[in-house]
Amino acid sequence: MAIQVGIGLSTAKDLIQATKEAVNQASTNIHTDKIDLAVVFSSIEFAHTGVLKTIGSLLGSVPIIGCSSLAIISNQGVFKRGLIIMLLRLSEGVYFNVAYVKEIEKKSATAAGEELGEKLLYGFKDIRRDINVVFSDGLIQDGSGLISGLQERLGASFPLVGASASDNLSFQKTYLYFNQEVLNDAACSMLWGGKLNFGLGTKHGWKPLGKPRYITKSKGNVVDEIDNAPAVKIYEEYFNKDISGLKKDLKRISIFYPIGIYLPGEEEYLIRNILSIEGSGSLIFQGNVPQDSQIRLMIGTKESCLAATQQAVEEVKKGLLGRSLNFVLVFDSASRYMLLGRQAGQELEILKEGLGKDTPIIGIYTYGEQAPLRAISYLGRTYFHNQTITVLGIGG
Amino acid sequence: MLSGEYVIMLGFAGFVALILLTLVLALKMETIRRFQLDVNKLKKSLDEMDEQAKLIVRTDMELNKTQEELDKKISGLYALQRLSRAISTTLEESQVFKRIEAGYLEDIGFEKALAFLWSNQEKRFILHLSIEYLENEITSIESSINTNKDLYLELIKNEKTLSSISVSTTIKAKLNHIFGVTSFVISPILPKEGNKGFLFMGIKSADTLITEGDEELITILANQLGQALENARLFEETWRAQQDLEKKVEERTRELTLALEEVKRISKHKTEFVSSVSHELRTPLTSIKGYASILLTEKLGPLPEEIKQRLSKINHHSDELVQLVNDLLDISRLESGKITMKHELQDLKNIIAEVSDLLSIQLKEKQIELNLDIPANANTVFIDQDQIKRVFINIISNAIKFTPLKGKITVQSHKVDKTVQVDVLDTGCGIPKEAQEAIFEEFYRVDNSINQEVKGTGLGLTLVKHIIEAHEGKIWVKSKLGEGSTFSFTLPSVS
Numbered sequence: 001m002a003i004q005v006g007i008g009l010s011t012a013k014d015l016i017q018a019t020k021e022a023v024n025q026a027s028t029n030i031h032t033d034k035i036d037l038a039v040v041f042s043s044i045e046f047a048h049t050g051v052l053k054t055i056g057s058l059l060g061s062v063p064i065i066g067c068s069s070l071a072i073i074s075n076q077g078v079f080k081r082g083l084i085i086m087l088l089r090l091s092e093g094v095y096f097n098v099a100y101v102k103e104i105e106k107k108s109a110t111a112a113g114e115e116l117g118e119k120l121l122y123g124f125k126d127i128r129r130d131i132n133v134v135f136s137d138g139l140i141q142d143g144s145g146l147i148s149g150l151q152e153r154l155g156a157s158f159p160l161v162g163a164s165a166s167d168n169l170s171f172q173k174t175y176l177y178f179n180q181e182v183l184n185d186a187a188c189s190m191l192w193g194g195k196l197n198f199g200l201g202t203k204h205g206w207k208p209l210g211k212p213r214y215i216t217k218s219k220g221n222v223v224d225e226i227d228n229a230p231a232v233k234i235y236e237e238y239f240n241k242d243i244s245g246l247k248k249d250l251k252r253i254s255i256f257y258p259i260g261i262y263l264p265g266e267e268e269y270l271i272r273n274i275l276s277i278e279g280s281g282s283l284i285f286q287g288n289v290p291q292d293s294q295i296r297l298m299i300g301t302k303e304s305c306l307a308a309t310q311q312a313v314e315e316v317k318k319g320l321l322g323r324s325l326n327f328v329l330v331f332d333s334a335s336r337y338m339l340l341g342r343q344a345g346q347e348l349e350i351l352k353e354g355l356g357k358d359t360p361i362i363g364i365y366t367y368g369e370q371a372p373l374r375a376i377s378y379l380g381r382t383y384f385h386n387q388t389i390t391v392l393g394i395g396g
Numbered sequence: 397m398l399s400g401e402y403v404i405m406l407g408f409a410g411f412v413a414l415i416l417l418t419l420v421l422a423l424k425m426e427t428i429r430r431f432q433l434d435v436n437k438l439k440k441s442l443d444e445m446d447e448q449a450k451l452i453v454r455t456d457m458e459l460n461k462t463q464e465e466l467d468k469k470i471s472g473l474y475a476l477q478r479l480s481r482a483i484s485t486t487l488e489e490s491q492v493f494k495r496i497e498a499g500y501l502e503d504i505g506f507e508k509a510l511a512f513l514w515s516n517q518e519k520r521f522i523l524h525l526s527i528e529y530l531e532n533e534i535t536s537i538e539s540s541i542n543t544n545k546d547l548y549l550e551l552i553k554n555e556k557t558l559s560s561i562s563v564s565t566t567i568k569a570k571l572n573h574i575f576g577v578t579s580f581v582i583s584p585i586l587p588k589e590g591n592k593g594f595l596f597m598g599i600k601s602a603d604t605l606i607t608e609g610d611e612e613l614i615t616i617l618a619n620q621l622g623q624a625l626e627n628a629r630l631f632e633e634t635w636r637a638q639q640d641l642e643k644k645v646e647e648r649t650r651e652l653t654l655a656l657e658e659v660k661r662i663s664k665h666k667t668e669f670v671s672s673v674s675h676e677l678r679t680p681l682t683s684i685k686g687y688a689s690i691l692l693t694e695k696l697g698p699l700p701e702e703i704k705q706r707l708s709k710i711n712h713h714s715d716e717l718v719q720l721v722n723d724l725l726d727i728s729r730l731e732s733g734k735i736t737m738k739h740e741l742q743d744l745k746n747i748i749a750e751v752s753d754l755l756s757i758q759l760k761e762k763q764i765e766l767n768l769d770i771p772a773n774a775n776t777v778f779i780d781q782d783q784i785k786r787v788f789i790n791i792i793s794n795a796i797k798f799t800p801l802k803g804k805i806t807v808q809s810h811k812v813d814k815t816v817q818v819d820v821l822d823t824g825c826g827i828p829k830e831a832q833e834a835i836f837e838e839f840y841r842v843d844n845s846i847n848q849e850v851k852g853t854g855l856g857l858t859l860v861k862h863i864i865e866a867h868e869g870k871i872w873v874k875s876k877l878g879e880g881s882t883f884s885f886t887l888p889s890v891s
Contacts, residue, residue, distance in 0.1 A: 080502070081499065170601065209449045209452060209453065210445065210446045210449030210450070210453075211442045211443070211445060211446040211449075237450065238449070238450050238453045238454075239453065239454060239457065240450070240454060249457075252457070252460065252461070253457075256456070256457065256460055257453060257456075257457070297449065297453065299452070299453065299456060341463070341464070341467040342467050342470065342471060
């Protein structure tokens with residue numbers, strides 16, 4: 001028997017009324033009273049313990065996992081303000097475990113990742129593990145660290161996808177939902193295993209531009225020098241602006257013109273957005289940029305962005321090898337939402353057309369995505385991505 | 397020698413080798429030089445490509461900015477359109493501002509909003525809308541606005557939109573502080589009549605800057621609000637006027653209904669009175685007539701001529717009185733609906749022929765010619781034969797009465813829809829215009845010489861009218877003095 005899925009969505013103003021509405025819809029759609037897991041995504045207005053408590057009171061002690069987003073993606077459309085709940089009833093032989101970790105900044109991202117990994121493995125000893133999905137605070141500095149910590153415990157090439165929660169693009173506070181708690185500076189995760197099918201596609205569609213350059217001095221996500229000159233020089237040259245001019249337009253530049261790290265054998269460059277520019281001319285990126293990497297300035301268009309969505313869908317289908325698909329999780333970069341603007345709905349249409357109009361789809365816009373570089377081969381090591389759409393199709 | 401030759405030869409070979417080596421080296425050098433040139437060329441074209449890339453990136457950035465601005469404007473316009481529709485679909489003043497919701501605001505590109513209207517009675521600005529403001533913030537803003545009300549009254553007077561891009565930096569800083577924003581647009585709300593005010597829209601994040609397009613958008617919205625308030629006021633007025641009118645109509649209808657009931661009551665009373673009086677009169681009249689008749693037979697003894705003459709008069713007048721009483725009784729019965737009409741299909745020609753027989757003596761006396769013009773399609777009527785005969789007797793005998801010697805009376809009929817219209821034309825003296833309606837009233841008699849000579853009850857035409865109305869018909873007269881009269885009435889032709 002397949003995994004049973006019921007989705008409920010509400011955009012009502014009143015939080016409690018909206019929660020009740022969404023839960024009722026989802027309960028009606030799932031056609032069963034036995035619910036194993038609730039996945040909750042919402043705009044920041046709904047990041048409130050009252051929402052989670054209401055879900056708890058309506059559904060009993062069902063585990064809840066999710067996060068905030070600048071908009072929610074559903075079969076019915078993309079909603080800037082709203083709450084979506086996906087209830088799951090697992091089929092026989094499919095297992096999951098949920099866990100969370102708090103105070104990431106204090107513990108260091110790597111240590112937090114390791115802690116999360118340990119908690120996930122607990123009780124998952126003799127079962128085949130298939131894939132791990134992690135949600136993390138979108139404003140933590142060291143996203144790559146969290147992933148390497150997790151890999152330390154789950155295995156370097158274990159398939160791991162993740163999404164960094166987002167807010168209303170004010171970059172002030174993002175929220176994680178775990179059971180009855182609303183958390184910041186935290187990450188929560190669900191590990192899946194057993195008789196599970198999944199297909200995963202991660203693509204961005206940004207294209208390289210200009211001549212290749214080399215990272216001559218960097219550590220972690222801080223790049224000091226590119227081609228033996230202060231890192232910021234590359235942006236100063238391309239945009240003909242000084243540091244203060246660049247800082248003014250940083251949001252736009254970071255999203256539309258990130259750097260791409262060349263990875264031999266990979267179809268696409270690994271994208272890195274700039275988080276900030278230091279006075280020394282160093283650039284701080286969202287995600288690690290190893291020294292000696294070959295990089296290029298990247299440029300994206302709406303067309304290339306939508307073409308990437310199509311490719312991601314194809315990869316999901318390839319990964320499923322024709323086996324059943326019960327629901328789809330979409331982690332779409334906030335940058336893509338901004339680039340696509342009013343055409344954000346077109347992306348959803350591509351997903352629906354490619355994966356089936358009636359296949360339940362829920363998703364969020366993220367401040368960073370984590371996915372293996374080669375999703376199909378189990379050898380693929382997960383990297384921290386920017387600007388991508390990650391599509392995870394699951395069936396059981 | 398040999399060795400000397402050998403050395404020479406060797407030297408020569410070395411020389412040749414050296415030359416060859418130099419040649420090879422020169423060739424290699426040439427190749428390296430060419431490679432170097434190629435590398436330089438490649439480097440140059442790569443640098444050129446990079447220069448092009450810079451151009452592309454800069455253009456792309458400009459394009460993106462424009463696109464964003466356009467997108468913002470388009471979604472702003474869409475939101476404005478939706479908002480306008482929402483505002484214009486309400487005709488209640490209190491609802492106009494309630495239609496502006498936070499969602500619309502965001503789509504237009506703003507975060508906070510306030511609307512105030514000036515109250516002439518209270519001489520202060522009153523809050524009508526607030527979005528994304530806390531209670532205490534509103535209180536302080538409201539008091540600040542009313543302390544500096546001149547600034548806002550001036551804005552209304554000048555009918556001009558203010559924004560953070562159009563005002564001086566001092567005013568901008570002041571307003572930003574009052575409203576707790578970084579950019580704003582304030583536009584007057586100007587209904588033609590009623591309270592005027594202003595709409596405030598602001599953004600609190602420093603990243604977003606407003607443009608002239610935003611200023612235009614908010615001006616349009618404020619205009620729409622003014623229009624909506626004006627519409628609501630006009631509707632309210634019209635609605636009130638209509639309510640008043642409806643009330644008046646209702647009152648008048650009630651009065652009329654009461655009056656009508658009173659009239660009906662009186663009329664019924666009259667009918668009953670006439671009916672009972674007539675009954676009371678008939679018995680003694682019968683006795684009077686009976687005794688007079690017996691006396692006139694002289695069975696009780698011979699009577700002197702003078703007494704006989706008086707008795708004849710009593711007898712004659714008694715007949716007239718009986719006729720009068722009978723007519724009165726018939727009228728009151730018809731009025732009270734006590735007589736039911738026995739509707740049957742009848743032949744008009746036959747009825748008129750019978751009536752003509754009855755009146756043949758009078759017709760002969762005055763040598764009056766009675767003509768009939770009854771076409772076959774207007775001959776069959778659905779009527780109570782006895783009653784309609786009375787109608788014809790009354791009308792034709794009236795015509796005989798008022799038509800001079802050798803005159804002419806014509807009875808004609810024609811079909812009108814589902815009825816047959818009968819016209820009785822005479823060549824008599826005619827009826828004065830002012831009397832034409834009154835002749836159908838009880839006891840009305842036209843004041844003329846003939847009436848003074850010929851006696852009548854004054855009830856004949858009243859009875860006729862009642863009979864025709866009991867047949868759901870109408871009766872009327874057309875006449876000109878000296879040119880004769882035409883009495884017309886309608887009768888049902890099919891059931």
